[in-house]
Structure formats: C-alpha cells, structure tokens
Amino acid sequence: MTSSAGPDTPGAGGLRRLDSDAAVSARGVYAGYHGIDAVAGVDLTIPSGELVALVGPNGAGKSTLLRLIMGLMRPRRGEIRLHGQAAAAQRRTGAVAYMPQHETLDWDFPASVRDVVFSARYPSLRRSPVRRWLPQPWVGHEHHQAVDRALRATDIAERARRHISELSGGQKKRVLLARALAQEARLLLLDEPLVGVDQNSEALIFQVLRDLRAAGQTVVLVTHDVSGVRQHADRVVLFNRSVIACGAPDELLADERLLLRTADPALARGLEAAV
C-alpha cells in the first residue's frame, strides 16, 4: 500500500518539519466501534490554509476520522495534533468548528435561526471577561457581524428571525453550516455539507469555502461530489480505512487505479497481484 501511495503522501521522516505548522497531523491512528477498527493506521498531514476534500466510499471511515479530529472519539492507538499542539488544548479554545453528517436535533427547540448560529460565537465571547456574561443583544457589534456574514454566506439571512422548525431540510443543513462558519475557527471540519443542498447554494457554499481558505482558514470537507472537488479543492485525500493517496485533485481523480483502490482495496490488491 505504501509503495504506490500518491504524490504528497506523508512519509515517515521527511515531513516532520511540516508538522509544526500543519492544521492536522495524524500519526498511526487506529479507532473504531465495539472493538472493530473503522480506521486503521491513518497517517495524514493537512497543511494550514488549504481546502481539502476527503473522498471515499460509504463506510470508509470518513465521518469517524472527522470525529477523531474533533475529539468526539479517542484513538485506540496513535496521535492527532492540531496546529502543532495537543488536539484537546486546541479544541478547548474553540479553534475547531464541526458540522456533523447526521444531526439528531430537536427542531422544535425554542430558538430562531439567528439564535442557533449565534451560539457559535461562544468561544470568542468567552475570551472577553465581561461580555461572556452579558445577554445576546449586548455582546458587541463584531459578534453580530460575524453571525450576519455567516447567514449571508449560506443564503439564509432572510430567514434569520424565523423559528428553526419553519425550515426545509436543505435550509436546516445551511443553518448548521452557517453555525460552523460563524465560529470563525482556524480549522473547519464539514461532514457532507452539500448533501441535500440545491445547485445555487452549492456554488455559493464553495465560493464561501474558498474565501475562508483565502483568509488563511483550513477546511476539511467530506463529499461525494467529484466534479466540485476538481473545481474547487486544493487537495484531495482518497480514504478507505486509511489514507490511500493524498495530492492534487486533477492528478488523483484521473488515476483509475487509485480510484479502484479507494473503492475496494481488497479487489485492487487482487487485480494487481494477477497482473
């Protein structure tokens, strides 16, 4: 597997220097559920300020990997560092924003769209000794502006005052994306944010993600939308239980053998052995 890994696949030694300013660096990570590994031997380095797509078949462990990076699960073995620091310390400061693939939220909860998006301002509010205790309307301009930007970026601004139950499925998805954006975190982990979102919104969202990257934020995006990845992503990570390949989207997504290996590593090994 290591022998034919794609360009830029992090090797054992050479990339140590990069690790210190990498947004994410995972080394030998194993983790799973009920004693069965869902990801095994993940070595991954994601440089800061890139828009990275994580691509792989259903059940490949993409969501598991994001949960590991987010600290919602612990690795059984291996280590994950964020921005060169212990991951837990980074998370405590709110430096990582996360949008889950499936949410089990109570959409009857008494809150407006704006309230939900505003909740993401908590980490930066907490840094102010006074404002963190104040009610929402009095916390200061910059926080409300960040919320407004996120609402506009996801094209949901005109529904900001609505109750959250009055939204369609795709709109709910956009609200959760707006919430992740409003956090203004250095690292965004987005698990299939484009599923169920219409084409105009998808184009808008990609535009927003590229703006984030231009501002120096790092975005890790799980998606099955290969053409979107080719157009917009800086880097693609082909993933199935571990990193199959990591590199430029145009090269990797044109490589039939890599794609086959991602789709079905066992079958690919069999074929290669036969050749």
Next chain:
Amino acid sequence: MAIGDAVIDTLLAGLLAVVNLLPEAVAEPFSYQFMQRALLTSIAVGLVCGVLSCFVVLKRWALLGDAISHAVLPGVAIAYLVGWPFFIGAFLAGALTALGIGFIERTTRLKSDAAIGIMFTAAFALGVVIISQVATSTHLMHVLFGNVLGVDRTNLMLTLAAGAVALVAISLGYKALFAYTFDETHARALGLNTGVIHYALILLLTLTIVASLETVGIILVVAMLIIPGSTAYLLTDRLPRMIGLAGLFGVTSTVLGLYLAFHYDVASGGAMVLVAAALFLGALLFGPRHGLLPRWWRRWQGAGVS
C-alpha cells in the same frame, strides 16, 4: 446569618408593602407572620422551579426530576433519625442518586429510563423501610406532601439561598446552557466541558427540589419542575421568553396555591400543582399559536372560505 436575617426582613417588608396595596379581604391573611414567611417561600419556589422547568422539559428530564425528588426520601428519614437538618440528608441522597444513575448509564448497556427507574425505586424503598421503623411524625408527612404554612425561618433562608444560586447560575451561564441544551455535540465543539455542565445542571435540579420540599412535598415537587415550563413551551418559540413565562407561571401557581391552601385548609403542594395544571389547560386550549381552540377555529374558517 445576620446578613441573611437582614435580607429576609427587607424582603418581607417589601412584600408586605405590596400586599397592603391589595383589597382588605385579600390582604388580611398576610397579617400573620407565618403567612408572610409562606408567601415569600412560595414566590421563591415558584420562580426557581419555573425557570428550571424549562431545562427539564427541553432536556426531557421529567423522569430524572421525578427520580431525584423521590430519592431524597431516605436522606430525609436518616437526617430525621440522626437529628440533622433534613435538607442536608435530602441533598446528599438526591445527588448520590443522580451520580448513581449516570454511573449505571455509562458502565452498562442499560438506557437512562431503566437506570433511573432502578435507582430511584431502590432509594425510595429504603426511605419507606426506614420510615416504617420510626414512628410516623407529622414532620415527615409535611416533607411528603408539603406544608408551606409551617415553613420556619431557617427553611425560608435555605429556599432563598438555593433560589438565588440557581437563578444567578442560569443567567450567567445562559449561553453555555443554551448550547448544551440544544446540541450537546456542538457544545463540545465550542470547547465547552459538557460533563461539567451536565452535572452542574443536575446539582441545581437537586438543590431546587430540596429547597421546595417543605412547600410542595416530595411527591408533587416534580410537577412544579415540569408543568410551568410545558405551559410556557406551548406559548412561545424563544427560550428567553419561555424562561420568563415559566417563572411567571411558577410564581402564579405557588402564590395562588398558598392562598387556596390557607382558605380551604388543604395540602399546599396539591393546591399549587392544581393551579399549575389549570394554567397548562388554559394554554393548551387557548394558546394563540399551538392552542387547540384557535387551531380548530382557523381550520373551521379555512373550511368555510374554500
């Protein structure tokens, strides 16, 4: 203690000034000292229970609240045997039960409803056994069913202190509580320690239950932790408004209930919960958006037009 006394005296004086604005017939019972104490206790209990009930309803903790309130019984009984103030035993028993429930949930495959059912019935059974051994005392009856008319100064001070702690904690921690109540996973992504918030909220719940025991009683206190929040939930779609309304309904229930208990010489806890239930029924029938009658009216009108 001196400060506490001064606070209580000031509050009582303020309350009396308000009461004296009311018509003679209504104000008359409050010339008794015990009624003044009862009124102040009722207001505090109604307000805190009402505010906290919003989180109980939204977190679906109704069963947990019921469990903690029942589980304080052995604590009360043991404190009675040993001669401690009852609220210390009650608080310890309630907090231990809540921890036990969390422990069973985390270490076994049982879900929370079974864990809650096991812990609180076991604790309540222990309380029943202890009580059947000691001669039934009127004090224990008061803890079971509530007797706001018998609240003494110590208990009043405890209730006020517990209420102040709960209200200050909720208003200062509102943003964290909002994130935690709506979306626990996201709260963790925001860097919040959800474990701490979870147990802090449970401790507040236990504190509120203990502070309300003498007023509403073990058996019915959970009603005050469910009904006002539910009533408010039928009337509004915003959390701050829901909390305000629930506090208002809580106070209305306890104060009206106190008045009824005095006039008809019935158990105060029962009277208060009946008022709360009546308010709920009102919201259920007449609530402008989610109420049944307005909904039927709109449907009937819609049918008439088409």
